[in-house]
Amino acid sequence: MGFIKNRLGPWKLKSLGWSITSLVGLTAATWRVEFVGREYIDSLTEKRKPFVLVFWHGDMLMGWYFHRYRGYSSLVSRSRDGDLLAEILKQWKYNVIRGSSSKGGKEARQEMENLVRAGHMLVVTPDGPRGPRYEMKMGALRIAQKTGVPVIAVTFSVSNATHIRSWDKFTVPLPFSKIIVQYRAPEMIDPDLNGDALDAYREDFQEKMKPGIAGA
Numbered sequence: 001m002g003f004i005k006n007r008l009g010p011w012k013l014k015s016l017g018w019s020i021t022s023l024v025g026l027t028a029a030t031w032r033v034e035f036v037g038r039e040y041i042d043s044l045t046e047k048r049k050p051f052v053l054v055f056w057h058g059d060m061l062m063g064w065y066f067h068r069y070r071g072y073s074s075l076v077s078r079s080r081d082g083d084l085l086a087e088i089l090k091q092w093k094y095n096v097i098r099g100s101s102s103k104g105g106k107e108a109r110q111e112m113e114n115l116v117r118a119g120h121m122l123v124v125t126p127d128g129p130r131g132p133r134y135e136m137k138m139g140a141l142r143i144a145q146k147t148g149v150p151v152i153a154v155t156f157s158v159s160n161a162t163h164i165r166s167w168d169k170f171t172v173p174l175p176f177s178k179i180i181v182q183y184r185a186p187e188m189i190d191p192d193l194n195g196d197a198l199d200a201y202r203e204d205f206q207e208k209m210k211p212g213i214a215g216a
Contacts, residue, residue, distance in 0.1 A: 017087035024065055030175040033066075037183035040152055041121075044186070045070060050116050051186060052144040052151045054136075056209065057128040058168035060085075062156045066181055067123060068092035073115045074123040075099060075108055082129070095120065109139060116147040126206075131167040136206035141189060141198070150186030153209050157182070184208065 044051050053072070055063035064074075073095040076086045086096045095115070099108025116122050124140040127133060144151040156171075159178040164170040173179055193201060 013083060013087045016084060017091055020084075020088055021091050024061065027173070027175050028065060030177075031173060032176070032178045033181060034179070035181045035183075037185070038181070040183050040186055041067075044150075045121060048119055050119050050121055050147070050149045052116065052122045052124060052140050052149060053154060054124050054126050054140050054151060054209070055154045055156070056134060056168070057125040057131070058133060058163075058170050059156050060125060060170070061172060062158075062179065062181070063123070063125070063154065064089060064092060064094075068094070070121070071095065072123050073097060073112070073120045075112060077129040079129070094123070109143065113143055113147055116143060116149055127168070133168050134206065134210055136202055136209070138198070138202055141202055141205065145189040145191060145193065145198075148188075148191070150188050151205075152186050153184040153205070155182050155184075155209055156180065 041051070041053065053067070069092060071093055074089060075097045076082045076089065078098050082098065086098065089096050097108055097111050097115070099111075112122055112124075122140075122143065124143075126136040126140045141151060157180040158171060158173045160174045161177060162172050162174060164172065187205075189198075189201065
């Protein structure tokens with residue numbers, strides 16, 4: 001998103017990360033939140049059965065916040081903005097993997113597959129890190145397919161929010177907003193699905209996740 005112009009030192013990152021997590025926590029205390037289908041991830045998490053959880057890049061604030069302190073693993077780009085996001089996620093007890101499709105992508109995907117096979121729950125923003133918005137890349141589905149775990153989509157509806165002028169129209173719910181967090185049932189991907197058939201599956205999955213934020 002290009003928020004950070006220069007690399008920040010570790011102490012500045014920690015301080016800024018703490019300020020942001022504190023502000024989000026204070027604001028979130030005023031939200032009215034309804035979860036729909038959360039039993040899907042709660043059941044799998046309690047049984048320590050791994051899965052791949054996906055939400056849109058523009059929904060990150062809510063996506064990361066509502067799944068904090070669960071020890072999930074996530075991929076964060078090696079950009080300057082990624083440095084700050086990685087710090088925030090570490091404060092929320094995520095296991096952070098650094099890399100992206102353009103920087104360290106192959107190694108990051110392999111590490112994600114290894115983590116899932118070792119029992120980790122993986123969180124992915126499938127249209128990140130650069131978009132286009134709501135255009136799902138194949139990575140998350142291929143990881144779920146290759147490791148034989150379900151993929152679960154979560155979308156968010158917000159009654160009152162502001163949107164940052166970035167490619168993903170990053171959504172910031174305002175105080176006292178009503179937020180509906182909705183999970184789709186876990187889906188197992190046929191290991192024999194490939195080529196055009198897998199791409200058709202991706203397009204169908206992508207369409208079912210839209211619009212992500214109601215009215216955005």
